[in-house]
Amino acid sequence: MHPFEYVRPGDVAAAVALVSADPKAEYLAGGTTELDLVLKDGVLEPDRLVDITRLPLRGITRAENTLRVGALVTMNELAADPTVSERLPFVREALLAGASPQLRNMATIGGNLLQRTRCRYFRDTTVPACNKRSPGSGCAAARGPARMHAILGASDHCIALHASDLCVPLVALDTVVDIQGVDGSRSVPLTQFYVLPGERPDIENVLQHGELITQIRIPLLPVGTRSGYLKVRDRASYEFALTSAATALLIEDGTIVRARLALGGVGTIPWRALEAEEILHGAPATGRTFRAAAQAALADPFTVAGTAFKVELAERTIVRILHTVSGVRP
Amino acid sequence: METTHFAGADIDLALRVNGCPRRLHLDSRVTLLDALREDLGLTGTKKGCDQGACGACTVLLDGKRVLSCLTLAAQCEGLDVTTIEGLAQDGQLHPVQEAFIRHDGFQCGYCTPGQIVSAVALLQEGRTGSDEEIREFMSGNLCRCGAYPNIVAAIREIAGRGSE
Numbered sequence: 048m049h050p051f052e053y054v055r056p057g058d059v060a061a062a063v064a065l066v067s068a069d070p071k072a073e074y075l076a077g078g079t080t081e082l083d084l085v086l087k088d089g090v091l092e093p094d095r096l097v098d099i100t101r102l103p104l105r106g107i108t109r110a111e112n113t114l115r116v117g118a119l120v121t122m123n124e125l126a127a128d129p130t131v132s133e134r135l136p137f138v139r140e141a142l143l144a145g146a147s148p149q150l151r152n153m154a155t156i157g158g159n160l161l162q163r164t165r166c167r168y169f170r171d172t173t174v175p176a177c178n179k180r181s182p183g184s185g186c187a188a189a190r191g192p193a194r195m196h197a198i199l200g201a202s203d204h205c206i207a208l209h210a211s212d213l214c215v216p217l218v219a220l221d222t223v224v225d226i227q228g229v230d231g232s233r234s235v236p237l238t239q240f241y242v243l244p245g246e247r248p249d250i251e252n253v254l255q256h257g258e259l260i261t262q263i264r265i266p267l268l269p270v271g272t273r274s275g276y277l278k279v280r281d282r283a284s285y286e287f288a289l290t291s292a293a294t295a296l297l298i299e300d301g302t303i304v305r306a307r308l309a310l311g312g313v314g315t316i317p318w319r320a321l322e323a324e325e326i327l328h329g330a331p332a333t334g335r336t337f338r339a340a341a342q343a344a345l346a347d348p349f350t351v352a353g354t355a356f357k358v359e360l361a362e363r364t365i366v367r368i369l370h371t372v373s374g375v376r377p
Numbered sequence: 378m379e380t381t382h383f384a385g386a387d388i389d390l391a392l393r394v395n396g397c398p399r400r401l402h403l404d405s406r407v408t409l410l411d412a413l414r415e416d417l418g419l420t421g422t423k424k425g426c427d428q429g430a431c432g433a434c435t436v437l438l439d440g441k442r443v444l445s446c447l448t449l450a451a452q453c454e455g456l457d458v459t460t461i462e463g464l465a466q467d468g469q470l471h472p473v474q475e476a477f478i479r480h481d482g483f484q485c486g487y488c489t490p491g492q493i494v495s496a497v498a499l500l501q502e503g504r505t506g507s508d509e510e511i512r513e514f515m516s517g518n519l520c521r522c523g524a525y526p527n528i529v530a531a532i533r534e535i536a537g538r539g540s541e
Contacts (some may be wrong), residue, residue, distance in 0.1 A: 053388060053405035053451045057378040065380075075449070079429060082447045084408060087428045088461055096405070101378070123441075147517025148502075149432060149495065152441045153448070284516035 049092040051085070054245040056097055056203030057136045059104070059227055059261065067229045067257025072100050074259065076119060076121035077154040079146070080162045087168045090180060104157075104261055118134065122146070122213065122236050125156060134253045135214045137293050141311075144278045145212040157260040159213050160224065160240070164251050164315060166207040178204050179248040185365065186248075193353035195287055196255055197362070200315035201349040205248035207315060208287075209241070214317035216276060216293040219309035223264040230254060237263070241316035243291035248315075270295045277368040279312070279360060288312030290361040292368045296332070303327045303373075305338070314359050320344040323365065332373045334366070381453065394419070394452045395463025403450050409465060410434045410445035420463035420491045425519075432518035435491040435498075436460050442498035444517075461490035464497065472496050476531035484522035492518045496532050505536035 058063035066072045071094035075081055084091045095363050104117040107128050114130055116364040125131060126142040146154060168174045168188045176185035188196055189208050196206040213235070222237040254260075268274060274295040291311035297304050306327035310318040323340035330336040341362040349356050371377050383389075383405055390401040394417060401416055410427070413414035413419045413436070425433030427446045431489070435443040436485035473496050483489040495518045501506060504508065504514035511532050512525070 048406055050386070051405055053383045053449065055381040055451075055454070057380040061380045067435075075452075078449065078452070079447050082408075083429055086408065096449075098449075100452060147432065148499070148504075148514050149435055149442050149444045149517045150447075151430065152438075153443050206417065284513050 048086060048089060051181075054095060054097045059102055059259065062097055062099050062102060063227055063229055063257055063259050065095070066259070067233060067328045068159045069095055070097065070256060070298075072097055072204040076100055077121065079154045080158070080165075081149050084165075084170070089248065090170055092331075096327070099259070100155075106211045107305050109267075112267045114267060116156050116265060117262050119155045119167060121181045122150070122151035122154050122156070122159065126151070130267070133275075135216070135220075135265060137295065138213070138220075138265070139274040141212040141275040141278075141291075141293060142218050144276060144288075144291075147164065156213070156263060159211055159231050160217075160237075160253075160260060160263070161252070162209075162211060164207045165242075165250075166193075169207055179207060179244075182247060182249050188350055193351050195289070196351070197284045197313060197315040198232060198348040198354050198357050199310070199313050199318050199345075201241045202244065204239055205315065206311065206354070207242040207244070207248065209251075209314060209316050210287050210312075212276070212278060212288065212291060212311055213311045213316060215311040216274070216295075217263070217265065218317040219293050219307040220267070220268070220320050221268055224257050224260055225262045226254065226360055227266065228258040232261070232312075234264075237317070238319055244315050246278055251316075269293055269297060269305070272372075273372050273374040275368050277364055277371065278298050279364050290357060292361075294365075294368050294372050295328075296369070296372050298332050298373055301332055301333050303330055308340065308365065308369075309343065310361060310365070313345075313348075313357055320365075322346065327369075332375050334363055334370070334375065334377055337366045337369040337373075337375075338362075340369065356364040388451045390454055392456055392458060393461055394404060395406060395460060395515055398411065401450065405449070405451055408446055408448045409436070409438075409448040409460050411449045412450035413445060413458070418462050419462050423490055425488065425491075429490070430519075431491075432495060433488050433491040435494045435518065437494060437498060438503070440498075453509060456530070461494055464493065471497065472535055473500070475530070476535050477528070480525075480527045480531040480534065482527040482531040483520075483524050488520045488522075492520065492528055494522045496535075497527075499532065500535060504526065511536075 380412035
């Protein structure tokens with residue numbers, strides 16, 4: 048196991064300076080993915096872990112129609128927030144569908160966004176071909192047994208999945224990510240935060256080395272909007288999604304006047320289904336509309352033998368959550 | 378707050394374990410699980426998967442259930458850790474421990490410390506409104522012997538819902 052220095056910085060500026068100055072330094076928050084990949088799998092080999100868990104990035108505050116969530120708020124803390132229950136119910140559903148109660152007490156919101164896009168081949172250092180671990184080495188997953196892998200945003204270069212449940216409703220909501228770097232702060236919409244793997248699957252988001260997520264800002268759903276999150280998986284609980292879908296619908300007199308749809312379990316990034324939203328906007332809330340939206344969302348998949356089933360499963364997941372949330376019977 | 382640096386093999390740590398102040402001198406890579414078992418001799422907390430998948434290593438950190446296998450000991454500076462050894466008071470088993478015995482909530486027993494610590498937290502969280510809710514909020518603790526029905530029965534009894 049690779050040795051590392053453990054550092055507990057006194058404030059955000061010190062943390063950012065420490066990691067920015069050292070290419071082999073990484074942040075440590077809840078640790079549920081980071082320590083797994085560092086200590087257990089040996090996939091990541093930082094020389095220095097900068098523990099940010101004591102930094103003052105923990106509050107949840109409501110300002111008008113936005114919820115500001117500190118990066119170190121845990122999944123369970125956010126799920127217990129009354130504004131989330133009242134105005135972002137599908138965020139709460141997604142939080143409680145993820146991981147286990149113990150992990151949700153540890154895992155932070157910033158860490159959830161930044162959990163590595165990963166697969167079994169990435170985690171197994173005895174597998175030579177992994178473009179994410181060793182750029183240019185190939186992708187063993189695209190040629191071997193695959194199931195928990197992506198079909199959207201994927202290619203021969205990489206089919207690893209972004210496994211977050213939480214990010215699915217967050218990306219549907221136009222959440223904004225606030226970032227601190229050595230030279231100042233900036234904000235990036237979550238829809239522009241993640242980078243498709245392309246030929247560089249090792250690059251997963253727009254963060255520069257050392258930049259730190261300090262908070263996210265979640266727009267509350269307009270009053271009257273109904274929302275839901277549906278997760279389909281191999282076990283009833285404590286399991287990653289095979290497919291999932293988050294939707295928020297505002298329906299007036301049988302017409303969909305506002306629709307948001309995002310997918311999990313299928314994308315190399317949390318997947319906003321814009322093509323499906325276009326079909327839903329202004330359309331009658333019917334099973335026919337829902338099926339057309341689902342087909343649009345899955346129009347251009349990249350599948351291998353083990354993931355081909357996910358196209359129909361994802362379509363059915365979308366249709367079902369749209370029925371559930373709209374109240375329109377199948 | 379000052380920035381604290383520790384060289385890799387040289388962590389000085391003060392924390393409270395089951396109410397007692399403890400001091401440790403550790404490598405930065407040591408998990409809370411290994412510190413408890415190897416350095417403090419508290420072997421009640423079990424190492425199952427050692428990778429955050431089974432829940433056998435569940436402890437309470439400042440009152441909240443967490444996985445000690447995915448927590449660095451160094452991160453616990455100044456915090457309160459409660460393990461299975463800390464649940465009994467004055468020679469009396471914790472009510473959840475007694476209920477597990479009454480309901481035969483284990484077979485081989487390896488996952489049991491984690492199950493019981495997790496159940497203690499679950500009762501504090503109030504997630505015991507139905508058997509379904511108990512199962513969902515105990516899903517982070519696997520039992521390969523399959524003692525789940527009796528585990529649920531033990532928790533149900535302590536939650537005051539009798540035998541449904």
